[in-house]
Amino acid sequence: MKQHLSRRDFLKLTGTASAALPALRYLPRRQANGNLPNILILVYDAWSAHNISLYGYERDTTPNLRRLAERATVFHKHYSAGNFTFPGTSSLVTGTYPWTHRGFSPGMGIDPQFETRNMFQLFDQYFRISYTHNAVAHVLLRQIQESMDRLKPRQDLYLDRDPASGLFFVNDEDIANIGWWQSIVKKGRKGTYSLFFSHFYRDYKDRILARYADVYPRGLPNIRDDNFFLPEDATDWVMEEVSQMHGQETPFLGYFHYLPPHDPYHTRAEFVDAFRDDAYQPVEKPQHIFSRGRTYAETTHSRRMYDEFCLLADQEIGRTFDHLEQTGILDDTIVIVTSDHGEMFERGLEKHYFESLHQPVVHVPLLIFTPGTQTRQDVTSVTSSTDLLPTLLHLAGQPIPDWIEGEVLPPFAGSQPDPDRSVYAVEAKGSEQYGEIHPVSLMIVRDGYKLTYYDGWLRQEGKGPLVELYEIEDDPEEMFDLSEQLPEVRNALLSEVLKKAGLA
């Protein structure tokens, strides 16, 4: 056995130690006293980093976030592992990619092994509480409910609830809700299945909307034209709940997953038309193979609606932080602000219900607030939503299980970020849960390049797999596909991501 340190080992050790020194400031104060820090995770659904002024978006959609970022660690190249709620959130709470947790869609859930391998289970010495407005996120939280102390029913913070998913079919709420929506609630060009009852139901709902027309002139935020809610109610409840938990002997882990700025983009009166007639013109991009035929004018209009709704989400974040600061909760609580996936308004596509993995649907915000930190740090290395769980474990001084695929985030790890690191995203909602993932969309980001691979989707029929390669540092708008010009890069990245997905 080697008894003495060699010069080389000594230099390595001092190098690591000096890199680790800045990380010491992130150690929570309570932990220094032998206590565990509280953890508060605020997830805003469908919030694209591409529409956040903090990350350089031309419209000032996040004045509060910019203010708060001055004492946060801000991650600039943070990617969700999926392009919609179920895989994105599953990766966030399990620290694994969709090819591991197998939660490609809410109907199948995640692999049962993750019912005991998730964020809530790993923080079992905490009081663990969660809430979401989102029916799809709620499917996941219900599946792992045994790992937490309290899951607040999502309908508790609705103004009213649809009887299908809210009262009778709580074990199948996502599809029961879609069935109710199509049968009874839906308005407009699609029609309803119901020929009579829908008229009465709509009249009843319209009366509720009329009561709030002054505050929400575009209509109330809701889940599928029903299940109306006030975003401020959820913020108020979280603040109250957190205040109650704070100061208890047991630390708390709160996971709160708000729907805004997810569609429908029904913002508050003070933000309506905030960006109307401004000078901003989004980059016009060609229609994609997965285009749903939306015109530039249509996507530009939807983008403005979304941006104005982002102002509401930002306001709620500001309110939350003001409360956390005033009550001293920030002093011993790690706060995370992030999203489960993004939103997109380009290439003939709107929102996120599609196969594409373009930047706006996978590039999401991440800000981490650690107790006592008063300065801003910007992290520009590539990170993944799978990193959140190991980072929290690290910050709380907990062991990190080897099944976690994410890594401790750069400033907290105490070592330099790996420049060769790859991060991935997967979209496979049409795939079987086990076996070969197909149809599939895959993304890998590495060395300043981003490769996307699409195969098996209906819109690709007869066309074979599609591979796109972008030099994402220099071409963040993904305008110039280099897959033909750089075959070596293409093949290397493709080979890696296919192997990861078990498709090589």
Next chain:
Amino acid sequence: MDETTKRSFTRADWFKLFLVTAFLPHMWSLLMIFRDVPWVSRRTDIWDGIGFAGYGLLYTLLESVLLFGFIALLSLLTPRQWSKSLRITILSVIAFALASWSILEQLILIVLHDQLRAYATENLWLISPVWLPQAMMAALIALTTAIAFLLLRNISSFRLAMDNFLDRVAMLSGLYLVLDVAGFVVIVVRNVTGA
């Protein structure tokens, strides 16, 4: 058997009336379900698509029951001096008229949605208050029923044809009920297994 008893509906009469009442709501729902199951399946998977169809059928069955309840109440208003078969046929025609005009309304909304929306925005005075289109619908239903009633009372061949038609409709509607049962089983399985 006295005259009153003969003129009262039997269980079979009620069931036939229910089947006829349920026919058009089911036909419309199934058309819409066939339209929507593909996108629900693509959104997640086939099992969700099947579950979605199950919920659509369940809600349609419940609506059929509500409609039948309304028709059953109307049956109290039909004069007892009419023959039983005429009353059943008239009530069936009313159920058909209600459903047909509602389907037409839905089709107009689907096909002319954008034009109607633009028109409504520019002519708020014309479509407001909302009872106006509903009153128009009621008038159309009343007119259709009145015409059908006159034809049924005065043209025996029309009545015979209508009775034959309703018999076939009831038979087909029976098949829809089988689908409803299958849909209900799917919903039970999904809710027991947590989908």
